[in-house]
Amino acid sequence: PSTQTQIAGFQFNNCLMNAAGVACMTIAELEEVKNSAAGSFVTKTATLEPRAGNPEPRYRDVPLGSINSMGLPNQGLAYYLNYLLDLQNREPERTFFLSLVGMSPDETHTILRQVQESGFTGLTELNLSCPNVPGKPQIAYDFETTEKLLGEVFAYFSKPLGVKLPPYFDIVHFDQAAAIFNKFPIKFVNCVNSIGNGLYVEDETVAIRPKNGFGGIGGEYIKPTALANVHAFYQRLNPAIQIIGTGGVLTGRDAFEHILCGASMVQVGTTLHKEGVSAFARITEELQAIMAEKGYETLEDFRGKLKYLG
Numbered sequence: 160p161s162t163q164t165q166i167a168g169f170q171f172n173n174c175l176m177n178a179a180g181v182a183c184m185t186i187a188e189l190e191e192v193k194n195s196a197a198g199s200f201v202t203k204t205a206t207l208e209p210r211a212g213n214p215e216p217r218y219r220d221v222p223l224g225s226i227n228s229m230g231l232p233n234q235g236l237a238y239y240l241n242y243l244l245d246l247q248n249r250e251p252e253r254t255f256f257l258s259l260v261g262m263s264p265d266e267t268h269t270i271l272r273q274v275q276e277s278g279f280t281g282l283t284e285l286n287l288s289c290p291n292v293p294g295k296p297q298i299a300y301d302f303e304t305t306e307k308l309l310g311e312v313f314a315y316f317s318k319p320l321g322v323k324l325p326p327y328f329d330i331v332h333f334d335q336a337a338a339i340f341n342k343f344p345i346k347f348v349n350c351v352n353s354i355g356n357g358l359y360v361e362d363e364t365v366a367i368r369p370k371n372g373f374g375g376i377g378g379e380y381i382k383p384t385a386l387a388n389v390h391a392f393y394q395r396l397n398p399a400i401q402i403i404g405t406g407g408v409l410t411g412r413d414a415f416e417h418i419l420c421g422a423s424m425v426q427v428g429t430t431l432h433k434e435g436v437s438a439f440a441r442i443t444e445e446l447q448a449i450m451a452e453k454g455y456e457t458l459e460d461f462r463g464k465l466k467y468l469g
C-alpha cells in the first residue's frame with residue numbers, strides 16, 4: 160500500500176512529517192528529518208528576529224505526552240528562509256513547509272511580505288496558535304482578529320498558505336472558525352496545536368519553569384481532541400481546504416485514525432521528540448500493515464470515511 164499524499168497540488172512520497180517545534184530548530188535537525196522516512200518537514204515557527212524564548216526547563220516529556228512553554232525560541236526568519244531557498248535549488252522535486260508568525264500583526268505582515276517577495280516555492284504555515292508567549296493570546300481564539308488578519312494577508316500574499324490552529328472545544332466555535340476560513344483561499348488548516356496551558360505536577364512541584372508551570376500539552380492526552388478538530392473542520396470546510404492532522408500520533412493506528420477523520424497529511428511531535436526520526440519509518444510500516452489488512456491501496460481509499468452509528 161502507498162502512504163503518499165498531496166497538499167495544495169504538491170506531491171509527497173509519505174504522509175508523515177514533523178510537527179512545528181519538534182526536530183526543526185536548526186538546519187542540522189531539519190536535514191535529519193528531510194533525510195528520514197518523513198515525506199516533508201516544517202520549520203520551527205519563525206519570527207522576524209531571532210528569539211531566545213522562555214527560561215528552562217521549558218519542555219518535558221512525561222509518560223502520557225509532553226508539556227512545553229518554549230516561548231517561541233527560533234533563529235529568525237532569514238535563517239529558515241535562506242535555508243529553504245538553497246534547499247529548493249538542491250532538491251527541486253521536493254516541497255517543504257515554513258512556519259511563521261509575527262509578535263504583532265504588523266510584524267506578521269512584514270514577515271509574510273518578505274516571503275512573498277522571495278523565491279520560496281514551498282508551503283507557508285501561519286501559526287495562529289502559540290499558547291506560550293506571556294501576554295499574547297492565541298490569535299485563533301479571537302475570531303475577529305483572525306478574520307481581519309487573513310483579510311489583510313490575502314490582499315498581498317499569493318503563495319500557498321495554511322494556518323496552524325489551536326484545538327477548539329465547542330461545536331459553535333467549529334462553526335464560527337470554519338465560516339471564517341471558508342472566506343479565504345487557504346490551502347490547509349493544521350489541527351491541532353498543543354492544548355494550551357495545562358499543568359503537570361511532580362510530587363509537589365510544577366515540571367517547567369515558565370508561567371508557573373503552565374504549558375501546552377501534547378501526546379496521548381490530546382488525540383481525542385485532535386481527531387475531533389480534524390473531523391469537525393473536514394465536515395465544515397470547502398473541500399479545496401485540506402486538513403493536516405497533528406496530535407497524539409504514536410503508532411500507525413493513530414495516523415490511520417487522523418486520515419480516517421479527514422487528514423491528508425499527519426504530523427508527529429511528542430513521539431518524534433521521544434523516539435527520534437526512526438519513528439517515521441516505524442509509523443509508516445504500521446500504517447501500511449493496517450492498510451494491507453483492510454485492503455486499502457491508497458489514503459484516498461479511506462480518507463474522511465469515518466463511519467457514524469446512524
Ligand SMILES: O=C(O)c1[nH]c(=O)[nH]c(=O)c1Cl
Pocket residue numbers: 180204227228229230231232286288289290291292352353375
Ligand atoms: O512555546 C512555543 O514556542 C510553542 N509551543 C507550542 O506548543 N506551540 C506553539 O505553536 C509554539 Cl510557538
